[in-house]
Amino acid sequence: MECSSLIRATYALTMSPVAMSLEELIPSNHMKSHIYAILIRTGLVISTLFVALTIPFFGLVLSLVGSLLTMLVTLILPCLCFLCILRRKVTRLQVALCVIIIMVGVVSAVIGSFKAISEIIENLRRDKSP
DSSP: OOHHHHHHHHHHHHHHHHHHHHHHTSOOOHHHHHHHHHHHHHHHHHHHHHHHHHSTTHHHHHHHHHHHHHHIIIIIHHHHHHHHHHGGGOOHHHHHHHHHHHHHHHHHHHHHHHHHHHHHHHHHHHHHOO
């Protein structure tokens, strides 16, 4: 899959739950709901565009947040919750696998955060140089 199509799919997947939540607040008149849905989704795209254009290094800030939160939500927290909920019922193999997964998540979060922060600093230095 091409990178640009991956970005478009990620944006749509991210914004779809937000749009659906806002659309649920609208009374269910069939014709009006389609018009409101189009207006809501258009407003979300325009507001995202405005934020992306006004905040410098928006992509890099998203990379930083994403590297921290994605690893936390997908790797670290599920394993910690599994170990906390099942405490005495887990086997040593399960504990070992969870610890390995948590370590991979922490290392990935640190590397991703370091990379994003270093790119932000590099771009700030480049903008300040004459």
